[in-house]
Amino acid sequence: MATISTVRIQSEPFDVAAEAVKITRGRTDAGAVVTFTGICRGDENGEPIAALTLEHYPGMAETEIESHVAEAAARWPLIGVTVIHRYGRLVPGEDIMMVVTVSSHRAAAFEAADFLMDYLKTRAPFWKQVEKAGATTWVEAKAEDDAAAERWTTGKPEAAE
Amino acid sequence: MSRTLKVRYFAWVRERIGKTDEDVDVPDSVVTVADLVTFLTARGEEYAYAFENPKVIRAAIDRKHVKPQTALGQATEIAFFPPMTGG
Numbered sequence: 001m002a003t004i005s006t007v008r009i010q011s012e013p014f015d016v017a018a019e020a021v022k023i024t025r026g027r028t029d030a031g032a033v034v035t036f037t038g039i040c041r042g043d044e045n046g047e048p049i050a051a052l053t054l055e056h057y058p059g060m061a062e063t064e065i066e067s068h069v070a071e072a073a074a075r076w077p078l079i080g081v082t083v084i085h086r087y088g089r090l091v092p093g094e095d096i097m098m099v100v101t102v103s104s105h106r107a108a109a110f111e112a113a114d115f116l117m118d119y120l121k122t123r124a125p126f127w128k129q130v131e132k133a134g135a136t137t138w139v140e141a142k143a144e145d146d147a148a149a150e151r152w153t154t155g156k157p158e159a160a161e
Numbered sequence: 162m163s164r165t166l167k168v169r170y171f172a173w174v175r176e177r178i179g180k181t182d183e184d185v186d187v188p189d190s191v192v193t194v195a196d197l198v199t200f201l202t203a204r205g206e207e208y209a210y211a212f213e214n215p216k217v218i219r220a221a222i223d224r225k226h227v228k229p230q231t232a233l234g235q236a237t238e239i240a241f242f243p244p245m246t247g248g
Binding site: 057060064121122129138 | 243
C-alpha cells in the first residue's frame with residue numbers, strides 16, 4: 001500500500017484536525033484515524049514552569065522521523081501518516097508535536113501511532129529545556145521511554161544501525 | 162596526517178563547550194567515535210566538562226545515529242548531544 005506520509009519540523013502552531021482531514025478527504029477506504037498531540041504541561045515534577053524551549057538538529061530531525069515513518073508504513077497497512085514536531089519556546093497549553101495515522105482498521109492506526117511516539121521520544125534529535133522560577137534546566141531522558149521503544153524491537157534486528 | 166571534520170554540539174553539550182559547531186583537525190590515530198571523544202576531551206576544561214560522563218553522550222555521523230565503537234570512516238559531519246527528550 002502506498003502510504004501518504006508527511007513530516008514537518010516547524011516553529012508555528014499546527015491544526016491536528018485539519019492534518020487528519022488532508023489524508024482522509026475524498027476517500028472511502030479510511031476506516032480509522034488516530035491522532036496524538038503532545039502538549040506543554042504547566043508543571044514539571046510538581047513545580048510550575050514558565051515555558052519549554054525545544055532545540056533540534058535541523059536536517060537530522062526530518063530524516064530520522066522520516067525513517068521511522070517509513071518503518072511504520074512497512075509494518076502496518078497505513079493509508080497515511082503525518083508527524084509534525086515544533087521547536088522554539090512554547091508556553092504551557094501550547095501543542096508540542098502531533099502524530100496522525102490513518103488506516104482501514106483501528107488496530108493498525110493505534111499501533112503505528114504508539115510505535116511512532118515511542119521512537120520519537122528516544123531517537124528524534126530534540127531536547128527540551130525548562131524555564132522554572134527564573135532558572136533554566138535541561139529535561140532528563142527517562143528510562144521508561146527507552147524501555148517503551150525497546151518493546152518494538154523484540155525478535156527484530158535493531159532498526160538503528 | 163590529519164583531516165578536517167565538522168563537529169556540532171547540541172543542548173547541554175553545546176552549552177558546556179560554548180560553541181554550536183567547529184571544524185576540527187582530526188589526526189589519523191583517531192579511528193572511532195569514542196577515540197574522537199577522548200581526543201576532544203584533551204582540548205580543554207570545557208570539553209572535559211561536556212564529556213565528563215561519556216556513557217550519556219550520544220553521537221550522529223552525517224545525521225545518522227552511531228555507537229561509540231563506530232568508525233569515523235568518510236564522515237564529513239559528526240554531532241554530539243545528550244539523550245534526546247523530544248515528543
